[in-house]
Amino acid sequence: MSSRKIVVTGMGMLSAIGKNVEENFNALTQSKSGIGEIEFLDTLHRKDFPGGEIKWSNVELADFLDLPKIHYFTRAALLGAYAAKQALQQANLTTDFKQVGFINGTSVGGMDTTEKLYSKFKNKSENFPFIKAQHPGFTTNEIANYLGINGTVSTISTACSSGANAMMMGARLLKQNRLKQVVVGATDCLSKFTLNGFHSLRILSSELCKPFDEYRNGLNLGEAAAYLVIETEEEAQRRGQPILAYLEGYANANDAYHQTASSATGEGSFLAMQNALQEAELLPKQIDYINAHGTATPNNDLSEGIAIQRLFDKIPPISSTKAFTGHTLAAAGAIEAVYSILGLQHQCVFPNLNFKEQMADLKFSPQTTFKEQKVEYVLSNSFGFGGNCSSLIFSKA
Amino acid sequence: MKKNGYITSSVKLKNHQIFKNDALLFKTEPHISTQDFLKEAYRFLEINYPKFHKMDVLCKLGIIASCVLKEDYPNDTALVFQNASGSEVSDVQHQKNIQDFPSPANFVYTLPNIVMGEISIKHQLHSENAFFIAEEFQPQFIHLYTESLLDQKKASAAMCGWLEANLDDYHVFLNYIEPRGEDIFSAAMLSEKFLR
Amino acid sequence: MSNLRLQLKEKIIEQLNLEDLSVEDINNEDLLFGDEIGLDSIDALELIVLLEKDYGIKLTDPAQGKEVFESVETMAQFIEKNA
Numbered sequence: 001m002s003s004r005k006i007v008v009t010g011m012g013m014l015s016a017i018g019k020n021v022e023e024n025f026n027a028l029t030q031s032k033s034g035i036g037e038i039e040f041l042d043t044l045h046r047k048d049f050p051g052g053e054i055k056w057s058n059v060e061l062a063d064f065l066d067l068p069k070i071h072y073f074t075r076a077a078l079l080g081a082y083a084a085k086q087a088l089q090q091a092n093l094t095t096d097f098k099q100v101g102f103i104n105g106t107s108v109g110g111m112d113t114t115e116k117l118y119s120k121f122k123n124k125s126e127n128f129p130f131i132k133a134q135h136p137g138f139t140t141n142e143i144a145n146y147l148g149i150n151g152t153v154s155t156i157s158t159a160c161s162s163g164a165n166a167m168m169m170g171a172r173l174l175k176q177n178r179l180k181q182v183v184v185g186a187t188d189c190l191s192k193f194t195l196n197g198f199h200s201l202r203i204l205s206s207e208l209c210k211p212f213d214e215y216r217n218g219l220n221l222g223e224a225a226a227y228l229v230i231e232t233e234e235e236a237q238r239r240g241q242p243i244l245a246y247l248e249g250y251a252n253a254n255d256a257y258h259q260t261a262s263s264a265t266g267e268g269s270f271l272a273m274q275n276a277l278q279e280a281e282l283l284p285k286q287i288d289y290i291n292a293h294g295t296a297t298p299n300n301d302l303s304e305g306i307a308i309q310r311l312f313d314k315i316p317p318i319s320s321t322k323a324f325t326g327h328t329l330a331a332a333g334a335i336e337a338v339y340s341i342l343g344l345q346h347q348c349v350f351p352n353l354n355f356k357e358q359m360a361d362l363k364f365s366p367q368t369t370f371k372e373q374k375v376e377y378v379l380s381n382s383f384g385f386g387g388n389c390s391s392l393i394f395s396k397a
Numbered sequence: 398m399k400k401n402g403y404i405t406s407s408v409k410l411k412n413h414q415i416f417k418n419d420a421l422l423f424k425t426e427p428h429i430s431t432q433d434f435l436k437e438a439y440r441f442l443e444i445n446y447p448k449f450h451k452m453d454v455l456c457k458l459g460i461i462a463s464c465v466l467k468e469d470y471p472n473d474t475a476l477v478f479q480n481a482s483g484s485e486v487s488d489v490q491h492q493k494n495i496q497d498f499p500s501p502a503n504f505v506y507t508l509p510n511i512v513m514g515e516i517s518i519k520h521q522l523h524s525e526n527a528f529f530i531a532e533e534f535q536p537q538f539i540h541l542y543t544e545s546l547l548d549q550k551k552a553s554a555a556m557c558g559w560l561e562a563n564l565d566d567y568h569v570f571l572n573y574i575e576p577r578g579e580d581i582f583s584a585a586m587l588s589e590k591f592l593r
Numbered sequence: 594m595s596n597l598r599l600q601l602k603e604k605i606i607e608q609l610n611l612e613d614l615s616v617e618d619i620n621n622e623d624l625l626f627g628d629e630i631g632l633d634s635i636d637a638l639e640l641i642v643l644l645e646k647d648y649g650i651k652l653t654d655p656a657q658g659k660e661v662f663e664s665v666e667t668m669a670q671f672i673e674k675n676a
Contacts, residue, residue, distance in 0.1 A: 107508070118492075136483065137530055154538075155530050157483060158510040165527060172545050196495060197504040201638060251551070252525040254476075254517040259505050261634050271523050275551075385505065386514030388526055436612075447631070450612035498646045501638035502609075 006171045006247040007236050007397070009181075010093070010229030012086025013338050014079060015325045016052035016222055020086055024335075025342050028350045029370050033324050035208055035220050041112075041190045049204045052222025052326025053190055054079065065146065072129045074110035077142035079225035080187035084147055091229035092241055093181060101152035101179040102144045103170045105162025105186030107330040109136030109155075112191040139187070152179060159384030160293075161252070162186050163226070163333030164392055168250040170230055180235055185227030185334035194329065195221055201260065209296035209327075210354040211320035212305065212366045219295040222326020226334035228341075243397040245341040248377065249280025255387035261299050266307025268389035269293075269381060273311050276379070276391040284312045286377050287393070289349045291336045292366070293381040294320020295327050304381065305362040317367040319352035333382035337392055340378040344396040348372045402547050402555075403578025407590055408466045410458060410569035417465050419593060431567060435461060446519065453487045453506035455562045456515045462569045463516045466556065470520045475552035476513045477543045478571075479529045482563040483509040489564060512560065524552050534559045534570070536587035543574060544582065559591065598669050605665070608643050609636050621666040637662055644668075650675045 014020065016034025017027035027034065038051045056064075061078040062071060065085075073081070084102075093100060110133030117127045132138045140155040152173065156166050163186030170184035188194075198204050198221060205218030236243050253275060255268025262268070277284060293304055301320075308315060321339055328335060343349055352366035376396050383389045409416040413434045414424040423441050425434045435457045439449055444464055449457060487506035494500050505511060513526040525546060529538070543557040558571040570591050574582050602616045605625075609632065623629040626637070640662050644650045650672065652658055661671045 134488075135530070137532070156527065157508070157530055158513075158526065158528055159508050169527070169542070172542070172549075176541070176545060178541075193491075193507075196499055197491075197507070200499045200501040200504050200642075201635075202501075202641075252527070253523050254514065254526050256514075256517040256521050256523055258518070258633065259511050259514055259635065267523060384510065385508055386510040386512075386526070387517055388510055388514065447611070447613050450610040498642050500642060502635050505635060 004175050005233040006174055006230055007233045007243045008228050008230055008245045008247060008341060009236050009241045009243060010087040010089070010091025011244060011338050011341060012083040012090065013224065013226035013335055014054060014083050015224035015328065015335055016054055017324050021338060021342070024338070025346070028321065028324060028339065028342070031351050031353060031370060033208065033353055035222070035323070035326050038190065041192070041195070043192055043195055045195060045199065048206055049195065049199070050208060050220050051190055052220060052328065054223055072133065073142050074113045074133050074139050075189035076106055076109055076187045077139045079189060079223065080104065080139065080143040081146040083187070083225035084143055084183055084185070084227040087183060087227040087229050088147060091181065092239070093229060097147070097149045098151065099180035100149050101170065101173055101182040102140070102147065102149045103154050103156065103166040103182060103184045104140040104143060105156045105166040105330040105334065106136045106139055107157060107159055107162055107188055108191045108194055109139045110134055111193045112189050115192050147183070149183065158388045159386060160327070160329050160332055161382040161384035161388045161390040162330035164337070164380070164382040164390035165252060166334070167228065167230070167247065167337060167392060168252060168390065171247055171250060174230060174232055181229055181231040183227050183229055185225065186330040187225035188329040188331045189223040190221060203297045205296065208354050209323050210356070211292070211294035211296040211322055211352055212301050212359060213355050214357040214359045216296045216298060216301060219297055219322065220326040222328040224325055224328035224331040224335045226331060226338050228337060245344050245397050246395045247392065248395045249276040249282070249393040250391065251275030251279060252388065252390045255389055257387055260385050262303035262383065264303065264306070266303040266310065268387050269304050269307040269383055270310050272389040272391040273307065273379060273381065276393050280393045282377060282393065285314060287316050287379045288373070288375040289316055289343055289378045290318040291340050291378060291380040292318050292320045293383045294322055294352070296320070296322060300383065302359065302361055304383070305359065309363060315364045317349045317371070318364070319350055319367045321350055323353035333380070333390065336380050336382065337394070340380045340394050343375050343378050344394060347375050349375065400576060402544060402574045402576060402582035404572050404580040404582050404586060405575050405578040406466050406573040408462045408569070408571050410462055410567065415461070415465060422465065451502065452515060454567065455484055455486060455509065455560065456506065456512045458562055458567055458569050459512040459516050459560055460519055462571045463520060463556065466571055466573050470522060471553050472522055473524045473552050474522050475525045475543070475546045475555040476516060476522070477527050477539060477546070477555060477557040478513065478560045479531055479534060479539055480509065480559060480561040481530070481532050482561060483530055485563050534591055536591065537584040540582065540584040540587055547574065595669070597672065598665055601665050601668055604643060604647060608639055619665060622664050625662055625664055648672050648676055
């Protein structure tokens with residue numbers, strides 16, 4: 001059963017640095033960040049906190065998707081549908097979805113819609129269908145309906161590791177021969193809920209975030225959606241579908257330390273990385289690039305850095321791409337999986353922007369420039385509140 | 398060769414009653430608040446864990462259930478939970494709080510998977526966690542997912558089931574699954590126990 | 594005991610849900626984040642909210658919290674100085 005290799009045959013995404021995979025890649029090679037002043041989200045904090053916002057309004061997004069005038073898509077659903085469609089197209093899945101599943105990660109789901117309409121529900125009955133949008137499954141179902149997938153559809157909500165966990169679950173369903181293909185990934189939009197909530201935890205930076213820098217002072221929020229189409233190698237070969245990358249290993253572990261803070265030893269992240277390597281039957285030294293979680297909060301980067309130092313004798317090029325996109329919460333694991341695969345496809349590693357000074361408590365500095373190099377295996381980390389740590393390993397096709 | 402898992406313990410919290418393996422372990426008057434029921438259960442079980450009082454309803458339910466289910470867990474016990482309302486109780490509280498001063502502690506509990514974090518901290522579990530949201534308990538799905546974790550040796554044991562709390566009510570049904578036992582772990586068995 | 598100190602203890606117990614503690618259990622000099630009271634980082638954030646909500650004092654630099662929230666005594670002195 002475990003001999004069934006899982007391959008990626010389609011990718012789609014949009015984020016603050018681009019509306020598709022290619023645009024994202026170009027921005028990454030040019031060190032062009034998408035973080036700036038928030039325009040669309042109606043917040044009092046526009047001047048206080050920069051964010052990685054996608055500069056398309058909901059009306060524009062609905063237009064691109066050819067939705068009818070009256071529709072019930074939340075912003076997360078709009079972003080998700082747009083990204084997932086690209087992935088299906090690349091994987092050449094256009095008509096027969098009988099054995100295709102959809103596993104979607106999201107943390108806020110339709111929270112933005114609730115924020116806008118909560119006070120109006122009493123008087124405006126035309127908004128009633130949106131009451132259900134508060135449920136994260138609502139957003140998932142809207143995307144699934146748009147894609148035409150009506151079989152196995154599920155929502156995973158484990159905070160900022162949701163996207164990575166969606167991929168793990170999709171891979172398991174394939175290994176059990178339950179489905180032929182699975183669309184896996186995540187979507188999250190900016191919302192007042194997360195902006196204000198993270199502000200109450202004092203972990204937002206008023207500047208551009210500086211992952212792994214001694215003077216890092218918090219994260220920038222972002223929004224994004226990304227999906228992969230995964231299937232078994234056998235099935236891809238049968239369809240004559242080009243393979244973009246292999247999903248070699250994945251693991252999830254709990255830090256068991258604190259609801260939000262990561263432990264000083266990085267136990268959860270250490271175990272996630274170690275177990276993913278074990279499943280992939282790889283040694284740490286075989287990893288050529290680490291796409292770190294690297295949120296730029298003092299706590300995360302220290303804990304993750306310590307865990308990496310514990311596992312790797314020699315530390316490979318490592319970067320957090322969150323200074324490009326902001327921390328896109330549930331979507332982070334999904335967009336960073338796409339970036340990891342881009343590194344494999346183009347044989348390169350991406351820069352960790354805004355880094356100046358090495359952390360006093362760590363022995364390594366991140367990669368600060370775009371660099372072409374040999375990349376066989378990439379490790380991608382995603383950690384969420386609740387101590388939920390996940391690692392994915394991709395290899396070159 | 399695929400090996401079966403076994404349900405060796407189960408716990409249910411419903412209508413202010415706690416059942417362990419279908420036997421009534423504890424109950425309070427039905428008319429008291431859920432918070433008071435939880436506090437009395439905490440005292441009755443002598444959990445002695447001051448952090449308990451800071452938790453939201455979902456986490457308190459999870460901690461009580463996990464303490465009834467088993468005393469000690471191997472630290473690679475996986476958690477596979479499902480519910481319908483996510484963290485609704487804390488979401489609504491947060492909505493009230495943000496009218497003036499948002500509470501950081503309350504915000505944290507607006508994530509349903511925090512309960513898995515709290516259970517992991519309490520019992521020192523460094524295992525795999527998954528929290529799924531669905532309108533109804535899906536025994537087949539939970540069985541499939543849990544069994545695949547055990548099959549692939551991702552965990553030596555698992556705690557799985559339904560952990561629901563909403564504004565009106567709560568309903569907890571958790572099971573401990575391990576490689577040896579009497580009751581074979583199956584979707585039908587989960588379903589039967591859930592309704593029992 | 595001064596009223597402010599007593600009041601602070603009551604508020605801390607209530608705000609942070611320290612069910613098992615009563616006002617008598619907290620000495621003015623006890624380390625709030627040490628073994629005696631055992632508060633954590635989220636509690637520290639709640640104390641920042643408490644200062645702002647009940648005493649109108651805004652702590653702009655979270656790092657400042659470390660000294661201010663050392664004990665009930667340091668909190669009281671900080672409030673007396675800034676209120």
